Amino acid sequence: MPEEVKKEISKEPKKKSILGKLKEAADDKEEQLAILSTFVRLGILVWSGGILTLAYIKLPPALGIPEQKLDPTFIASVFTGVLATFGVQAAKKAGESGGNGGGGISKADMERLIQAAAQTAPAQTIRIEQAPIQIGFGTDKPYKM
Numbered sequence: 283m284p285e286e287v288k289k290e291i292s293k294e295p296k297k298k299s300i301l302g303k304l305k306e307a308a309d310d311k312e313e314q315l316a317i318l319s320t321f322v323r324l325g326i327l328v329w330s331g332g333i334l335t336l337a338y339i340k341l342p343p344a345l346g347i348p349e350q351k352l353d354p355t356f357i358a359s360v361f362t363g364v365l366a367t368f369g370v371q372a373a374k375k376a377g378e379s380g381g382n383g384g385g386g387i388s389k390a391d392m393e394r395l396i397q398a399a400a401q402t403a404p405a406q407t408i409r410i411e412q413a414p415i416q417i418g419f420g421t422d423k424p425y426k427m
Contacts, residue, residue, distance in 0.1 A: 323364050330361040 298306070308314045337354040341347050362372065387395075 323367055326360065327364045327368075330357050330364065333357045334361055 305314060308317055334354055334357055336350070337352055337357070340349065365371075
């Protein structure tokens with residue numbers, strides 16, 4: 283009889299962890315890492331969004347949580363950085379982009395600038411601002427003409 287009880291107990295499937303379920307869902311290691319990195323980014327997004335929310339709202343005094351004075355600049359940059367990894371970017375107003383509305387320089391303009399720079403300055407100039415430099419072959423004797 284004790285053997286039968288042991289067999290019944292061992293037939294129950296073991297509970298799998300989140301990582302075990304992830305390994306079953308995706309066979310390829312790169313796909314597993316991509317899914318894991320997405321979850322990490324989502325966690326950071328939720329954390330930074332929560333901290334930003336707490337920075338701008340006032341909690342009721344009944345909760346007993348003291349008000350925190352913090353500068354949300356760093357957390358906002360983390361939040362926008364994580365959003366950018368998902369392809370979300372903040373919209374710019376018409377006057378912010380510098381006039382052309384595209385937020386940058388066009389490809390044709392860039393090629394013209396590169397071409398003009400190549401024609402006007404084909405050589406590189408190095409300027410050293412330092413105390414006098416002696417260039418020689420390791421001799422202490424000064425060069426005489």
